[in-house]
Amino acid sequence: MSTYHIYGIGAALVDTEIEVNDNDLATFNIEKGVMTLVDEARQTELIGLLSDHLTTSTRASGGSAANTIIGASYFGAKNFYSCKVADDENGSFYLNDMQEAGVDTTSTEKESGITGKCLVMITPDAERTMNTFLGISETVSVNELNIEALKASQYAYIEGYLVTSETGKAAAIELRQQAQANGIKTAFTLSDPAMVQFFGDGLKDMIGDKVDLLFCNQDEAMGFTQTDTLNEAVEGLKQYANEFAITLGDKGALIYDGSALIKIAANSVTPVDSNGAGDMFAGAFLYAITHGYDYTQAGELASAASAQVVSQYGPRLRPEQHETILKRVLG
Numbered sequence: 001m002s003t004y005h006i007y008g009i010g011a012a013l014v015d016t017e018i019e020v021n022d023n024d025l026a027t028f029n030i031e032k033g034v035m036t037l038v039d040e041a042r043q044t045e046l047i048g049l050l051s052d053h054l055t056t057s058t059r060a061s062g063g064s065a066a067n068t069i070i071g072a073s074y075f076g077a078k079n080f081y082s083c084k085v086a087d088d089e090n091g092s093f094y095l096n097d098m099q100e101a102g103v104d105t106t107s108t109e110k111e112s113g114i115t116g117k118c119l120v121m122i123t124p125d126a127e128r129t130m131n132t133f134l135g136i137s138e139t140v141s142v143n144e145l146n147i148e149a150l151k152a153s154q155y156a157y158i159e160g161y162l163v164t165s166e167t168g169k170a171a172a173i174e175l176r177q178q179a180q181a182n183g184i185k186t187a188f189t190l191s192d193p194a195m196v197q198f199f200g201d202g203l204k205d206m207i208g209d210k211v212d213l214l215f216c217n218q219d220e221a222m223g224f225t226q227t228d229t230l231n232e233a234v235e236g237l238k239q240y241a242n243e244f245a246i247t248l249g250d251k252g253a254l255i256y257d258g259s260a261l262i263k264i265a266a267n268s269v270t271p272v273d274s275n276g277a278g279d280m281f282a283g284a285f286l287y288a289i290t291h292g293y294d295y296t297q298a299g300e301l302a303s304a305a306s307a308q309v310v311s312q313y314g315p316r317l318r319p320e321q322h323e324t325i326l327k328r329v330l331g
Contacts, residue, residue: 003152004079004080006079006290007081008068008079009138011140011161011162013118014060014061014117015119016119016120018050019312021124022123024050030121032123034192035130037164049151054099055135058313058314059093061097062276064159066081066083067279067296068253069157069324070103071284071322074322079104080102080150081098081104082144082171084140084144086136088116090115104149111136125271130275139165140168142174151182158186160188160252169206186211187215188207189215189298197217210240210241214245215244218230221234221246243295245299246303247306248266252264264296269307269310279315280316281306284301284325300325305325305328
C-alpha cells in the first residue's frame with residue numbers, strides 16, 4: 001500500500017500578489033499573461049515602481065507544483081514535495097505553510113541564499129502576469145530527490161517550469177525515469193505558454209517517450225503540438241501522454257482518458273484572479289483519481305475547484321473550502 005498519493009517536484013516561491021492595470025504593465029515593459037524570469041534587481045525595481053499598489057498585496061507560498069500538491073493535500077491526499085528554500089525568513093514561511101497543509105518535504109539542511117520570490121500582477125480582467133526571481137530554487141537538483149518516498153507514491157508530478165534550470169531539468173528527468181522504473185505513474189504540467197514557446201525541446205526531454213498524464217491549457221496544448229486548432233492539438237498530445245487534461249477557461253475542460261474524450265462543463269463564476277487556477281485543477285484531479293473516482297468525476301471536481309480559485313484572490317483555496325466543494329460535487 002502506498003504511503004503517498006502524489007510525489008511532486010518544483011520551485012519553491014513566495015508569491016506577492018498585487019492588483020495592477022494594463023497601463024501599468026505597458027509602462028513598465030511587462031509582458032502580460034505569462035511568467036517571465038527576472039533577476040532580483042529587476043524584481044526589486046518593479047516592487048518599487050509599483051509601491052503604491054502594495055497596500056492591496058498578499059503573500060503566499062507558491063510555485064506551480066506546490067500549489068497543486070497543497071491543493072490535493074487539503075482535499076485529503078497524502079503528498080511529498082521536493083523543493084529547495086534558503087535559510088531566510090521566506091524559507092521558514094514556506095516550509096511552515098507546507099507543514100500546515102500536511103505535506104512532507106525533502107529533509108535537507110537549508111542553505112544560505114535567497115528563497116525564490118514571484119511577483120504576481122493581477123489585471124481587472126483576472127489575468128495573472130508573473131515576474132519570477134528563482135533564487136535558490138534555480139539550483140534544485142537530484143540532491144533534493146527522495147527515491148524511497150517516490151517508491152511509496154502512486155504518482156510523480158513534475159512541473160514544466162523546471163525546464164529553465166539546468167539542474168532542475170536534470171532532477172525532473174531523473175524523477176520521471178525512477179518513477180517509470182519502479183512502476184509509479186507519471187504526471188506532467190506544461191506550466192505556461194512561455195515555457196512552451198521558448199523551451200519546447202526541453203519540455204520534450206523531460207517528458208521522454210511518454211508520461212501517463214499531462215495537464216495544460218488550450219494555448220499550451222496548441223503551442224506545444226504546433227497546431228492551429230484544439231482538435232489537432234488533441235491528436236498531437238497523444239504522442240506525449242497516455243492521458244491528458246486540457247483546461248479551456250470559461251468553456252470548461254477536455255479530458256482524454258486513453259480511449260475517449262470527456263467534456264467537462266465550466267462552472268459559471270465572476271473572474272477575479274486566474275493565478276493558480278490550472279494548478280488547482282491538477283491538484284483536485286489527481287486527488288480524485290487517486291481516491292477511486294473516475295475521470296468524469298475528477299474533471300468535475302477539478303473544474304469546480306479551479307473556478308472557485310478564479311473567483312477570489314490568491315493561488316489557492318482556503319483550507320475549509322476544499323471540503324465544501326468536495327461534498328457539493330462528489331457527495
